[in-house]
Amino acid sequence: MKVGIIDADLIGRAKHRFPNLACEKISAFHKEMGDEVSLLMSYEDIGSFEKVYISKVFTDTPIPEWLVSYVDGEYPGESYPGFLPNFISSKDAVDISIGGTGFYFDKAPNLPYEIEHHKPDYNLYDEWIENEISKAKSEKGDNFNLTNFMVQFKEYTDYSIGFLTRGCFRKCKFCVNQKYDHVFEHSSLEEFYDETRPKLCFLDDNFFGCPKWKPLLEEALKSGKPLKFKQGMDERIMTEDKFKLLFSAKYDGDFTFAFDNISDYNIIHDKLKKLRKYTKSTSVKFYVLVGFESVDEIDIENAFKRIELLMRYKCLPYIMRYQDKKYQPWKESEFKGMYVTLARWCNQPSFFKKKSFRQFCEANQAIHKTEGTICASMKAMQDFEKRFPDIAKKYFDLRYADYNFPEE
Ligand code: SF4
Structure with a gap:
Protein backbone atom coordinates (compact mmCIF):
# COMPACT_ATOMS: atom_id res chain seq x y z
CA MET A 1 0.00 0.00 0.00
CA LYS A 2 1.19 3.54 -0.76
CA VAL A 3 0.96 5.66 2.37
CA GLY A 4 1.40 9.44 2.44
CA ILE A 5 2.07 11.35 5.65
CA ILE A 6 1.54 15.07 6.02
CA ASP A 7 3.02 16.97 8.92
CA ALA A 8 0.73 19.99 8.50
CA ASP A 9 2.85 22.20 10.77
CA LEU A 10 5.92 21.60 8.63
CA ILE A 11 4.05 22.68 5.50
CA GLY A 12 2.06 25.52 7.07
CA ARG A 13 4.62 27.16 9.37
CA ALA A 14 7.72 28.48 7.66
CA LYS A 15 9.94 28.32 10.73
CA HIS A 16 8.58 25.13 12.26
CA ARG A 17 11.39 22.80 13.23
CA PHE A 18 10.22 19.94 15.41
CA PRO A 19 9.37 16.42 14.27
CA ASN A 20 5.80 15.23 14.61
CA LEU A 21 6.10 12.15 16.80
CA ALA A 22 2.73 10.71 15.73
CA CYS A 23 3.83 10.94 12.06
CA GLU A 24 7.07 9.15 12.90
CA LYS A 25 5.23 6.36 14.71
CA ILE A 26 2.66 5.96 11.92
CA SER A 27 5.49 5.79 9.41
CA ALA A 28 7.35 3.13 11.37
CA PHE A 29 4.19 1.07 11.80
CA HIS A 30 3.38 1.09 8.08
CA LYS A 31 6.96 0.42 7.02
CA GLU A 32 6.94 -2.64 9.25
CA MET A 33 3.77 -3.80 7.49
CA GLY A 34 5.69 -3.58 4.19
CA ASP A 35 3.95 -0.40 3.00
CA GLU A 36 5.65 2.28 0.95
CA VAL A 37 5.67 5.43 3.09
CA SER A 38 6.34 9.00 1.90
CA LEU A 39 6.44 12.27 3.78
CA LEU A 40 4.41 14.64 1.60
CA MET A 41 5.44 18.26 1.33
CA SER A 42 2.18 19.43 -0.26
CA TYR A 43 -1.48 18.48 -0.36
CA GLU A 44 -1.49 18.40 -4.16
CA ASP A 45 -0.84 14.77 -4.95
CA ILE A 46 -2.61 12.95 -2.15
CA GLY A 47 -4.80 11.37 -4.88
CA SER A 48 -1.93 9.04 -5.76
CA PHE A 49 -1.91 7.46 -2.30
CA GLU A 50 -4.28 4.86 -0.91
CA LYS A 51 -3.93 6.08 2.61
CA VAL A 52 -3.01 9.57 3.80
CA TYR A 53 -2.44 10.75 7.36
CA ILE A 54 -2.51 14.43 8.21
CA SER A 55 -1.34 15.50 11.65
CA LYS A 56 -1.27 18.99 13.15
CA VAL A 57 -0.10 20.14 16.56
CA PHE A 58 -0.85 23.86 16.41
CA THR A 59 -4.41 25.13 16.07
CA ASP A 60 -3.41 28.16 14.00
CA THR A 61 -1.43 26.26 11.37
CA PRO A 62 -3.12 27.02 8.05
CA ILE A 63 -4.57 24.13 6.07
CA PRO A 64 -6.26 24.04 2.64
CA GLU A 65 -9.90 25.10 2.38
CA TRP A 66 -11.12 21.62 1.43
CA LEU A 67 -9.50 20.20 4.54
CA VAL A 68 -11.11 22.85 6.72
CA SER A 69 -14.43 21.67 5.29
CA TYR A 70 -13.61 18.06 6.13
CA VAL A 71 -12.72 19.02 9.66
CA ASP A 72 -15.90 21.03 10.05
CA GLY A 73 -17.88 18.02 8.86
CA GLU A 74 -19.22 19.52 5.65
CA TYR A 75 -18.04 16.50 3.67
CA PRO A 76 -18.51 13.58 5.99
CA GLY A 77 -18.26 11.20 2.99
CA GLU A 78 -18.85 7.54 3.56
CA SER A 79 -17.66 5.73 6.59
CA TYR A 80 -14.38 4.08 5.86
CA PRO A 81 -13.23 1.12 7.88
CA GLY A 82 -9.88 2.70 8.67
CA PHE A 83 -8.31 1.70 11.93
CA LEU A 84 -8.04 5.20 13.34
CA PRO A 85 -11.17 6.29 15.17
CA ASN A 86 -11.10 9.73 13.61
CA PHE A 87 -10.98 8.75 9.96
CA ILE A 88 -12.42 10.90 7.27
CA SER A 89 -13.10 9.26 3.96
CA SER A 90 -13.14 11.43 0.87
CA LYS A 91 -15.28 10.95 -2.20
CA ASP A 92 -12.30 10.23 -4.43
CA ALA A 93 -11.51 7.11 -2.45
CA VAL A 94 -8.37 8.30 -0.74
CA ASP A 95 -8.63 7.25 2.85
CA ILE A 96 -7.59 10.28 4.91
CA SER A 97 -7.05 10.24 8.64
CA ILE A 98 -6.52 13.45 10.52
CA GLY A 99 -5.25 13.76 14.05
CA GLY A 100 -3.55 15.89 16.67
CA THR A 101 -4.32 18.79 18.95
CA GLY A 102 -4.15 21.19 15.99
CA PHE A 103 -7.38 19.66 14.71
CA TYR A 104 -9.07 18.50 17.87
CA PHE A 105 -7.60 20.75 20.59
CA ASP A 106 -8.40 18.98 23.89
CA LYS A 107 -10.37 16.16 22.24
CA ALA A 108 -7.68 14.63 20.07
CA PRO A 109 -8.25 10.87 19.83
CA ASN A 110 -5.38 8.59 20.80
CA LEU A 111 -3.44 6.67 18.21
CA PRO A 112 -4.19 2.96 18.20
CA TYR A 113 -2.09 1.11 20.79
CA GLU A 114 0.11 -0.66 18.24
CA ILE A 115 1.08 2.67 16.65
CA GLU A 116 1.35 4.69 19.86
CA HIS A 117 3.80 2.17 21.29
CA HIS A 118 5.78 1.68 18.11
CA LYS A 119 9.33 2.97 18.01
CA PRO A 120 9.29 6.17 15.91
CA ASP A 121 10.72 6.22 12.41
CA TYR A 122 13.48 8.73 13.03
CA ASN A 123 14.32 8.69 9.32
CA LEU A 124 10.95 9.99 8.14
CA TYR A 125 12.30 13.51 7.59
CA ASP A 126 15.66 12.51 6.03
CA GLU A 127 14.70 13.20 2.44
CA TRP A 128 13.18 16.58 3.30
CA ILE A 129 16.37 17.56 5.18
CA GLU A 130 18.52 16.46 2.22
CA ASN A 131 16.39 18.61 -0.10
CA GLU A 132 16.71 21.61 2.21
CA ILE A 133 20.49 21.15 2.22
CA SER A 134 20.62 20.98 -1.60
CA LYS A 135 18.45 24.09 -1.93
CA ALA A 136 20.60 26.06 0.51
CA LYS A 137 23.81 24.89 -1.17
CA SER A 138 22.67 26.12 -4.56
CA GLU A 139 21.41 29.42 -3.10
CA LYS A 140 24.47 30.21 -1.00
CA GLY A 141 27.23 28.66 -3.10
S1 SF4 B 1 -3.30 20.73 32.75
FE1 SF4 B 1 -1.33 19.91 33.41
S2 SF4 B 1 -0.10 19.86 31.56
FE2 SF4 B 1 -1.80 21.26 31.18
S3 SF4 B 1 -0.99 23.28 31.75
FE3 SF4 B 1 -2.06 22.44 33.54
S4 SF4 B 1 -0.40 21.49 34.69
FE4 SF4 B 1 0.37 21.76 32.62
Whole structure:
Protein backbone atom coordinates (compact mmCIF):
# COMPACT_ATOMS: atom_id res chain seq x y z
CA MET A 1 0.00 0.00 0.00
CA LYS A 2 1.19 3.54 -0.76
CA VAL A 3 0.96 5.66 2.37
CA GLY A 4 1.40 9.44 2.44
CA ILE A 5 2.07 11.35 5.65
CA ILE A 6 1.54 15.07 6.02
CA ASP A 7 3.02 16.97 8.92
CA ALA A 8 0.73 19.99 8.50
CA ASP A 9 2.85 22.20 10.77
CA LEU A 10 5.92 21.60 8.63
CA ILE A 11 4.05 22.68 5.50
CA GLY A 12 2.06 25.52 7.07
CA ARG A 13 4.62 27.16 9.37
CA ALA A 14 7.72 28.48 7.66
CA LYS A 15 9.94 28.32 10.73
CA HIS A 16 8.58 25.13 12.26
CA ARG A 17 11.39 22.80 13.23
CA PHE A 18 10.22 19.94 15.41
CA PRO A 19 9.37 16.42 14.27
CA ASN A 20 5.80 15.23 14.61
CA LEU A 21 6.10 12.15 16.80
CA ALA A 22 2.73 10.71 15.73
CA CYS A 23 3.83 10.94 12.06
CA GLU A 24 7.07 9.15 12.90
CA LYS A 25 5.23 6.36 14.71
CA ILE A 26 2.66 5.96 11.92
CA SER A 27 5.49 5.79 9.41
CA ALA A 28 7.35 3.13 11.37
CA PHE A 29 4.19 1.07 11.80
CA HIS A 30 3.38 1.09 8.08
CA LYS A 31 6.96 0.42 7.02
CA GLU A 32 6.94 -2.64 9.25
CA MET A 33 3.77 -3.80 7.49
CA GLY A 34 5.69 -3.58 4.19
CA ASP A 35 3.95 -0.40 3.00
CA GLU A 36 5.65 2.28 0.95
CA VAL A 37 5.67 5.43 3.09
CA SER A 38 6.34 9.00 1.90
CA LEU A 39 6.44 12.27 3.78
CA LEU A 40 4.41 14.64 1.60
CA MET A 41 5.44 18.26 1.33
CA SER A 42 2.18 19.43 -0.26
CA TYR A 43 -1.48 18.48 -0.36
CA GLU A 44 -1.49 18.40 -4.16
CA ASP A 45 -0.84 14.77 -4.95
CA ILE A 46 -2.61 12.95 -2.15
CA GLY A 47 -4.80 11.37 -4.88
CA SER A 48 -1.93 9.04 -5.76
CA PHE A 49 -1.91 7.46 -2.30
CA GLU A 50 -4.28 4.86 -0.91
CA LYS A 51 -3.93 6.08 2.61
CA VAL A 52 -3.01 9.57 3.80
CA TYR A 53 -2.44 10.75 7.36
CA ILE A 54 -2.51 14.43 8.21
CA SER A 55 -1.34 15.50 11.65
CA LYS A 56 -1.27 18.99 13.15
CA VAL A 57 -0.10 20.14 16.56
CA PHE A 58 -0.85 23.86 16.41
CA THR A 59 -4.41 25.13 16.07
CA ASP A 60 -3.41 28.16 14.00
CA THR A 61 -1.43 26.26 11.37
CA PRO A 62 -3.12 27.02 8.05
CA ILE A 63 -4.57 24.13 6.07
CA PRO A 64 -6.26 24.04 2.64
CA GLU A 65 -9.90 25.10 2.38
CA TRP A 66 -11.12 21.62 1.43
CA LEU A 67 -9.50 20.20 4.54
CA VAL A 68 -11.11 22.85 6.72
CA SER A 69 -14.43 21.67 5.29
CA TYR A 70 -13.61 18.06 6.13
CA VAL A 71 -12.72 19.02 9.66
CA ASP A 72 -15.90 21.03 10.05
CA GLY A 73 -17.88 18.02 8.86
CA GLU A 74 -19.22 19.52 5.65
CA TYR A 75 -18.04 16.50 3.67
CA PRO A 76 -18.51 13.58 5.99
CA GLY A 77 -18.26 11.20 2.99
CA GLU A 78 -18.85 7.54 3.56
CA SER A 79 -17.66 5.73 6.59
CA TYR A 80 -14.38 4.08 5.86
CA PRO A 81 -13.23 1.12 7.88
CA GLY A 82 -9.88 2.70 8.67
CA PHE A 83 -8.31 1.70 11.93
CA LEU A 84 -8.04 5.20 13.34
CA PRO A 85 -11.17 6.29 15.17
CA ASN A 86 -11.10 9.73 13.61
CA PHE A 87 -10.98 8.75 9.96
CA ILE A 88 -12.42 10.90 7.27
CA SER A 89 -13.10 9.26 3.96
CA SER A 90 -13.14 11.43 0.87
CA LYS A 91 -15.28 10.95 -2.20
CA ASP A 92 -12.30 10.23 -4.43
CA ALA A 93 -11.51 7.11 -2.45
CA VAL A 94 -8.37 8.30 -0.74
CA ASP A 95 -8.63 7.25 2.85
CA ILE A 96 -7.59 10.28 4.91
CA SER A 97 -7.05 10.24 8.64
CA ILE A 98 -6.52 13.45 10.52
CA GLY A 99 -5.25 13.76 14.05
CA GLY A 100 -3.55 15.89 16.67
CA THR A 101 -4.32 18.79 18.95
CA GLY A 102 -4.15 21.19 15.99
CA PHE A 103 -7.38 19.66 14.71
CA TYR A 104 -9.07 18.50 17.87
CA PHE A 105 -7.60 20.75 20.59
CA ASP A 106 -8.40 18.98 23.89
CA LYS A 107 -10.37 16.16 22.24
CA ALA A 108 -7.68 14.63 20.07
CA PRO A 109 -8.25 10.87 19.83
CA ASN A 110 -5.38 8.59 20.80
CA LEU A 111 -3.44 6.67 18.21
CA PRO A 112 -4.19 2.96 18.20
CA TYR A 113 -2.09 1.11 20.79
CA GLU A 114 0.11 -0.66 18.24
CA ILE A 115 1.08 2.67 16.65
CA GLU A 116 1.35 4.69 19.86
CA HIS A 117 3.80 2.17 21.29
CA HIS A 118 5.78 1.68 18.11
CA LYS A 119 9.33 2.97 18.01
CA PRO A 120 9.29 6.17 15.91
CA ASP A 121 10.72 6.22 12.41
CA TYR A 122 13.48 8.73 13.03
CA ASN A 123 14.32 8.69 9.32
CA LEU A 124 10.95 9.99 8.14
CA TYR A 125 12.30 13.51 7.59
CA ASP A 126 15.66 12.51 6.03
CA GLU A 127 14.70 13.20 2.44
CA TRP A 128 13.18 16.58 3.30
CA ILE A 129 16.37 17.56 5.18
CA GLU A 130 18.52 16.46 2.22
CA ASN A 131 16.39 18.61 -0.10
CA GLU A 132 16.71 21.61 2.21
CA ILE A 133 20.49 21.15 2.22
CA SER A 134 20.62 20.98 -1.60
CA LYS A 135 18.45 24.09 -1.93
CA ALA A 136 20.60 26.06 0.51
CA LYS A 137 23.81 24.89 -1.17
CA SER A 138 22.67 26.12 -4.56
CA GLU A 139 21.41 29.42 -3.10
CA LYS A 140 24.47 30.21 -1.00
CA GLY A 141 27.23 28.66 -3.10
CA ASP A 142 30.64 29.07 -1.44
CA ASN A 143 29.10 30.72 1.60
CA PHE A 144 27.23 27.57 2.55
CA ASN A 145 28.29 26.11 5.90
CA LEU A 146 26.81 22.69 6.54
CA THR A 147 27.45 22.61 10.29
CA ASN A 148 25.74 25.93 10.86
CA PHE A 149 22.90 25.02 8.54
CA MET A 150 22.23 21.71 10.29
CA VAL A 151 21.64 23.35 13.70
CA GLN A 152 18.01 24.03 12.73
CA PHE A 153 17.44 20.29 12.21
CA LYS A 154 18.91 19.10 15.50
CA GLU A 155 15.54 18.01 16.89
CA TYR A 156 15.17 15.71 13.86
CA THR A 157 18.68 14.32 13.96
CA ASP A 158 19.99 14.34 17.53
CA TYR A 159 17.23 13.13 19.84
CA SER A 160 15.37 10.02 20.87
CA ILE A 161 11.91 11.49 21.54
CA GLY A 162 8.99 10.15 23.50
CA PHE A 163 6.67 10.22 26.47
CA LEU A 164 7.82 8.41 29.62
CA THR A 165 4.54 9.42 31.22
CA ARG A 166 1.27 10.86 30.02
CA GLY A 167 -1.63 12.70 31.55
CA CYS A 168 -2.05 15.43 34.09
CA PHE A 169 -4.34 15.89 37.05
CA ARG A 170 -4.67 19.67 36.98
CA LYS A 171 -7.04 20.23 34.07
CA CYS A 172 -6.03 23.85 33.62
CA LYS A 173 -8.75 25.45 31.52
CA PHE A 174 -6.30 26.78 28.95
CA CYS A 175 -4.61 23.43 28.32
CA VAL A 176 -5.32 20.73 25.72
CA ASN A 177 -4.56 18.14 28.36
CA GLN A 178 -8.02 17.31 29.67
CA LYS A 179 -8.37 13.59 29.06
CA TYR A 180 -6.94 12.18 32.27
CA ASP A 181 -7.03 13.02 35.94
CA HIS A 182 -3.65 11.58 36.87
CA VAL A 183 -0.14 11.10 35.54
CA PHE A 184 0.78 7.56 34.62
CA GLU A 185 3.68 5.63 33.10
CA HIS A 186 3.34 5.53 29.36
CA SER A 187 6.39 4.21 27.52
CA SER A 188 9.60 2.66 28.70
CA LEU A 189 12.68 4.55 27.55
CA GLU A 190 13.59 1.47 25.54
CA GLU A 191 10.47 1.92 23.42
CA PHE A 192 11.79 5.07 21.74
CA TYR A 193 15.51 4.90 22.54
CA ASP A 194 17.94 5.07 19.65
CA GLU A 195 21.49 4.32 20.68
CA THR A 196 22.92 6.30 17.75
CA ARG A 197 21.21 9.54 18.83
CA PRO A 198 23.24 11.55 21.33
CA LYS A 199 20.38 13.10 23.32
CA LEU A 200 16.98 12.44 24.88
CA CYS A 201 13.88 14.63 24.63
CA PHE A 202 10.81 13.95 26.76
CA LEU A 203 7.45 15.38 25.80
CA ASP A 204 5.70 14.46 29.06
CA ASP A 205 2.84 16.69 30.16
CA ASN A 206 3.59 16.69 33.87
CA PHE A 207 6.44 14.27 34.49
CA PHE A 208 6.99 15.09 38.16
CA GLY A 209 3.32 14.43 38.89
CA CYS A 210 3.91 10.73 38.22
CA PRO A 211 4.34 8.65 41.37
CA LYS A 212 7.15 6.78 39.57
CA TRP A 213 9.09 9.92 38.57
CA LYS A 214 12.17 8.81 40.50
CA PRO A 215 12.91 5.39 38.97
CA LEU A 216 11.95 6.74 35.54
CA LEU A 217 14.36 9.66 35.81
CA GLU A 218 17.09 7.46 37.29
CA GLU A 219 16.73 5.10 34.33
CA ALA A 220 17.07 8.02 31.90
CA LEU A 221 20.12 9.33 33.76
CA LYS A 222 21.74 5.90 33.53
CA SER A 223 21.90 6.33 29.75
CA GLY A 224 24.49 9.06 30.39
CA LYS A 225 22.96 11.14 27.58
CA PRO A 226 22.00 14.79 27.92
CA LEU A 227 18.26 15.09 28.29
CA LYS A 228 15.52 17.67 28.32
CA PHE A 229 11.84 17.97 29.17
CA LYS A 230 10.22 19.87 26.35
CA GLN A 231 7.05 21.03 28.18
CA GLY A 232 7.11 23.43 31.11
CA MET A 233 7.62 21.42 34.29
CA ASP A 234 5.19 21.92 37.16
CA GLU A 235 7.14 23.95 39.71
CA ARG A 236 4.33 23.70 42.26
CA ILE A 237 4.90 20.00 42.88
CA MET A 238 8.68 20.13 42.99
CA THR A 239 10.33 18.88 46.17
CA GLU A 240 13.96 18.99 47.28
CA ASP A 241 14.34 15.38 46.06
CA LYS A 242 12.98 16.24 42.66
CA PHE A 243 15.14 19.34 42.27
CA LYS A 244 18.20 17.43 43.41
CA LEU A 245 17.83 14.64 40.85
CA LEU A 246 16.75 16.94 38.03
CA PHE A 247 19.67 19.31 38.52
CA SER A 248 22.10 16.39 38.72
CA ALA A 249 21.27 15.57 35.09
CA LYS A 250 23.39 16.47 32.11
CA TYR A 251 20.68 18.79 30.97
CA ASP A 252 20.25 19.92 27.41
CA GLY A 253 19.26 23.58 27.08
CA ASP A 254 17.00 25.49 29.45
CA PHE A 255 15.24 24.02 32.46
CA THR A 256 11.71 25.18 31.72
CA PHE A 257 8.93 25.46 34.30
CA ALA A 258 5.47 27.02 34.18
CA PHE A 259 4.22 30.05 36.10
CA ASP A 260 0.80 30.34 34.55
CA ASN A 261 -1.29 31.85 37.33
CA ILE A 262 -0.69 34.83 39.57
CA SER A 263 -2.63 32.93 42.24
CA ASP A 264 0.39 30.58 42.49
CA TYR A 265 2.67 33.48 43.42
CA ASN A 266 3.37 32.37 46.99
CA ILE A 267 3.89 28.72 46.20
CA ILE A 268 6.17 29.54 43.27
CA HIS A 269 8.10 31.91 45.49
CA ASP A 270 8.59 29.17 48.06
CA LYS A 271 9.69 26.70 45.35
CA LEU A 272 12.12 29.21 43.84
CA LYS A 273 13.90 29.40 47.19
CA LYS A 274 14.24 25.60 47.14
CA LEU A 275 15.27 25.52 43.49
CA ARG A 276 18.12 27.92 44.15
CA LYS A 277 19.50 25.57 46.79
CA TYR A 278 20.23 23.08 44.02
CA THR A 279 21.31 25.10 41.01
CA LYS A 280 22.95 28.35 40.06
CA SER A 281 22.11 27.80 36.42
CA THR A 282 21.15 30.93 34.52
CA SER A 283 19.18 28.74 32.14
CA VAL A 284 16.11 28.35 34.33
CA LYS A 285 13.12 29.63 32.44
CA PHE A 286 9.42 30.00 33.28
CA TYR A 287 6.51 30.17 30.88
CA VAL A 288 4.41 33.17 31.89
CA LEU A 289 0.90 32.79 30.50
CA VAL A 290 -0.84 36.06 29.64
CA GLY A 291 -4.14 37.02 28.06
CA PHE A 292 -6.12 34.16 29.53
CA GLU A 293 -7.86 35.47 32.65
CA SER A 294 -8.31 38.91 31.10
CA VAL A 295 -6.63 41.21 28.62
CA ASP A 296 -6.64 44.40 30.65
CA GLU A 297 -4.21 46.36 32.82
CA ILE A 298 -4.65 43.81 35.61
CA ASP A 299 -3.38 41.05 33.34
CA ILE A 300 -0.42 43.21 32.29
CA GLU A 301 0.38 44.01 35.92
CA ASN A 302 0.14 40.32 36.86
CA ALA A 303 2.67 39.51 34.14
CA PHE A 304 5.08 42.13 35.52
CA LYS A 305 4.58 40.81 39.07
CA ARG A 306 5.62 37.36 37.96
CA ILE A 307 8.52 38.71 35.91
CA GLU A 308 9.78 40.67 38.92
CA LEU A 309 9.74 37.58 41.13
CA LEU A 310 11.61 35.58 38.50
CA MET A 311 14.24 38.32 38.17
CA ARG A 312 14.84 38.15 41.91
CA TYR A 313 15.75 34.47 41.56
CA LYS A 314 17.76 35.00 38.36
CA CYS A 315 15.23 33.09 36.29
CA LEU A 316 14.02 34.04 32.85
CA PRO A 317 10.41 34.58 31.83
CA TYR A 318 9.01 33.42 28.53
CA ILE A 319 5.73 35.11 27.66
CA MET A 320 3.06 32.77 26.31
CA ARG A 321 0.10 34.60 24.82
CA TYR A 322 -3.01 32.50 25.27
CA GLN A 323 -4.85 31.31 22.22
CA ASP A 324 -7.48 28.64 21.81
CA LYS A 325 -8.66 26.80 18.74
CA LYS A 326 -9.92 29.88 16.96
CA TYR A 327 -9.31 32.87 19.15
CA GLN A 328 -6.40 34.97 20.39
CA PRO A 329 -7.92 37.34 22.97
CA TRP A 330 -4.78 39.50 23.31
CA LYS A 331 -5.13 40.51 19.69
CA GLU A 332 -8.49 42.13 20.49
CA SER A 333 -7.13 43.95 23.52
CA GLU A 334 -6.58 47.70 23.72
CA PHE A 335 -3.17 46.66 25.11
CA LYS A 336 -2.22 44.54 22.12
CA GLY A 337 0.97 46.59 21.70
CA MET A 338 1.94 45.91 25.32
CA TYR A 339 1.47 42.15 24.84
CA VAL A 340 3.66 42.20 21.74
CA THR A 341 6.35 44.34 23.37
CA LEU A 342 6.37 42.30 26.58
CA ALA A 343 6.85 39.11 24.57
CA ARG A 344 9.62 40.66 22.45
CA TRP A 345 11.44 41.88 25.55
CA CYS A 346 11.16 38.71 27.64
CA ASN A 347 11.45 36.11 24.92
CA GLN A 348 14.83 37.37 23.73
CA PRO A 349 17.08 36.70 26.73
CA SER A 350 19.93 38.71 25.22
CA PHE A 351 17.75 41.84 25.63
CA PHE A 352 16.00 40.79 28.81
CA LYS A 353 19.25 40.13 30.66
CA LYS A 354 20.61 43.60 29.93
CA LYS A 355 17.72 46.01 29.57
CA SER A 356 14.72 47.09 31.60
CA PHE A 357 11.38 47.21 29.83
CA ARG A 358 11.78 50.95 29.37
CA GLN A 359 15.32 50.59 28.01
CA PHE A 360 14.12 47.93 25.59
CA CYS A 361 11.47 50.28 24.22
CA GLU A 362 13.99 53.12 24.01
CA ALA A 363 16.38 50.86 22.09
CA ASN A 364 13.59 50.07 19.66
CA GLN A 365 12.88 53.76 19.24
CA ALA A 366 16.57 54.44 18.57
CA ILE A 367 16.60 52.12 15.56
CA HIS A 368 13.16 53.19 14.33
CA LYS A 369 13.56 54.15 10.71
CA THR A 370 10.89 56.80 10.16
CA GLU A 371 12.20 60.01 11.64
CA GLY A 372 9.87 62.06 13.75
CA THR A 373 7.52 59.16 14.43
CA ILE A 374 7.27 56.91 17.41
CA CYS A 375 7.84 53.14 17.18
CA ALA A 376 5.11 50.68 18.18
CA SER A 377 6.91 49.51 21.34
CA MET A 378 7.55 53.01 22.61
CA LYS A 379 3.98 54.02 21.86
CA ALA A 380 2.57 51.01 23.70
CA MET A 381 4.76 51.76 26.72
CA GLN A 382 4.03 55.49 26.82
CA ASP A 383 0.28 55.06 26.39
CA PHE A 384 0.21 52.49 29.19
CA GLU A 385 2.37 54.63 31.47
CA LYS A 386 0.14 57.65 30.97
CA ARG A 387 -2.91 55.70 32.08
CA PHE A 388 -1.32 53.54 34.76
CA PRO A 389 1.66 55.46 36.18
CA ASP A 390 1.77 53.42 39.38
CA ILE A 391 2.24 50.13 37.53
CA ALA A 392 4.87 51.72 35.28
CA LYS A 393 6.74 53.20 38.25
CA LYS A 394 6.89 49.85 39.94
CA TYR A 395 8.03 47.70 37.03
CA PHE A 396 9.24 49.49 33.90
CA ASP A 397 12.76 50.17 35.21
CA LEU A 398 13.55 46.80 36.76
CA ARG A 399 16.57 45.08 35.28
CA TYR A 400 17.51 41.42 35.53
CA ALA A 401 21.18 42.48 35.49
CA ASP A 402 20.76 44.41 38.75
CA TYR A 403 19.79 41.32 40.75
CA ASN A 404 22.27 38.94 42.34
CA PHE A 405 21.73 35.29 43.05
CA PRO A 406 19.75 35.05 46.29
CA GLU A 407 21.72 34.20 49.42
CA GLU A 408 21.35 30.57 50.48
S1 SF4 B 1 -0.40 21.49 34.69
FE1 SF4 B 1 0.37 21.76 32.62
S2 SF4 B 1 -0.10 19.86 31.56
FE2 SF4 B 1 -1.33 19.91 33.41
S3 SF4 B 1 -3.30 20.73 32.75
FE3 SF4 B 1 -2.06 22.44 33.54
S4 SF4 B 1 -0.99 23.28 31.75
FE4 SF4 B 1 -1.80 21.26 31.18
